[in-house]
Amino acid sequence: MSVKRSKTESTYISVDPKEASIKEVHQLLLGGVAPRPIALVSTISKKGINNLAPFSFFNAFGANPPIVAFSPSRRGHDGTTKDTLNNLREIKQCVIQAVTHDMVEQASLSSTEYEPEIDEFIKSGFTPIPSDLIKPMRVKESPFHMECEVLQIVPLGDKNASGNLVICEVIRFHFHPEIFKDGIIEPNLIDLVGRNSSNYYTRASGEAIFSITKPIGKKGIGFDNLPVFVKQSHVLTANNLGQLANCESIPSQDEMDSFVNSTGTTADTGDIYISSFIFKSLDEMIPIAVTRWKNKHDEAKDFLEITAKKALDNKKPDVAWKLLLLSNRE
Numbered sequence: 001m002s003v004k005r006s007k008t009e010s011t012y013i014s015v016d017p018k019e020a021s022i023k024e025v026h027q028l029l030l031g032g033v034a035p036r037p038i039a040l041v042s043t044i045s046k047k048g049i050n051n052l053a054p055f056s057f058f059n060a061f062g063a064n065p066p067i068v069a070f071s072p073s074r075r076g077h078d079g080t081t082k083d084t085l086n087n088l089r090e091i092k093q094c095v096i097q098a099v100t101h102d103m104v105e106q107a108s109l110s111s112t113e114y115e116p117e118i119d120e121f122i123k124s125g126f127t128p129i130p131s132d133l134i135k136p137m138r139v140k141e142s143p144f145h146m147e148c149e150v151l152q153i154v155p156l157g158d159k160n161a162s163g164n165l166v167i168c169e170v171i172r173f174h175f176h177p178e179i180f181k182d183g184i185i186e187p188n189l190i191d192l193v194g195r196n197s198s199n200y201y202t203r204a205s206g207e208a209i210f211s212i213t214k215p216i217g218k219k220g221i222g223f224d225n226l227p228v229f230v231k232q233s234h235v236l237t238a239n240n241l242g243q244l245a246n247c248e249s250i251p252s253q254d255e256m257d258s259f260v261n262s263t264g265t266t267a268d269t270g271d272i273y274i275s276s277f278i279f280k281s282l283d284e285m286i287p288i289a290v291t292r293w294k295n296k297h298d299e300a301k302d303f304l305e306i307t308a309k310k311a312l313d314n315k316k317p318d319v320a321w322k323l324l325l326l327s328n329r330e
């Protein structure tokens with residue numbers, strides 16, 4: 001790979017895609033645009049042969065009408081087009097199914113370049129079931145299907161590895177009720193996989209899943225309004241600062257006073273060290289930290305900042321703000 005020094009930042013390696021090989025450019029995209037959802041695409045040839053292949057250059061682009069798109073590229077080694085694209089040029093319909101952890105090996109198997117006469121449902125061991133509105137079959141093993149009509153195929157070049165954007169309108173959704181909870185497809189129930197660089201995949205469930213509170217219709221104060229002492233904290237992370245900047249206001253003097261007055265004090269025995277303090281619960285930490293501040297303890301600021309971080313980790317930014325403001329008060 002022909003590597004350049006970034007003109008603006010010496011810590012980056014900069015690459016001109018025109019000077020790199022196709023493989024290198026492909027790997028940069030695979031690694032940096034990741035994890036990508038995987039579309040397991042079912043098509044049918046004019047002769048009636050079922051075709052199945054996974055595509056991770058894939059996403060959704062609108063809800064009204066529901067639009068999804070994926071890109072079957074020309075083959076990297078000889079520039080020929082893939083069976084999926086050839087089929088779609090003839091019969092402009094496909095089913096896109098989600099790929100879950102239980103079926104990822106079979107989905108990977110379906111990426112094998114079998115000849116167009118081979119039914120890839122049979123090769124990959126997936127069970128074909130009929131669609132409601134279109135000719136291509138659905139994959140029974142997937143809990144989420146989209147029957148699609150192709151609106152447009154946009155060639156993105158005519159060389160080896162050039163993409164072909166297939167833009168589809170979803171005309172019917174199908175999903176298993178078991179993946180649905182409280183009005184949404186629940187990530188731990190559907191257990192999707194995503195594609196990363198090389199042979200790497202991501203399993204989108206368990207510890208990989210977390211939530212970020214982003215209440216609709218509110219405007220956070222922004223990073224620029226964070227006090228300097230907060231930005232310079234050695235305890236808070238960039239994500240913690242983001243949570244604080246996402247709050248609409250900083251607690252007022254009155255709110256601070258009532259927080260201090262309403263927080264019960266504890267007997268400060270002097271034998272609580274930071275090393276044991278960090279393992280306590282937020283409810284135990286707050287009175288200890290506030291008591292140390294009231295007693296002008298040498299390490300009161302550290303105790304308050306660590307407690308503020310715990311409050312942020314517990315998604316209580318309002319409490320964190322109060323603790324932080326206190327840490328800066330005499």
Ligand SMILES: Cc1cc2nc3c(=O)[nH]c(=O)nc-3n(C[C@H](O)[C@H](O)[C@H](O)COP(=O)(O)O)c2cc1C
Pocket residue numbers: 038051052053054055056057058071072073074082083084085107108110111112113114195
């Ligand atoms: C997880 C995964 C994702 C893939 N994503 C793409 C992709 O986005 N575009 C592409 O052209 N090929 C992709 N491939 C490779 C195709 O699946 C492969 O070339 C397949 O043989 C195409 O089948 P077809 O000739 O039946 O259309 C991917 C393979 C795997 C395993």
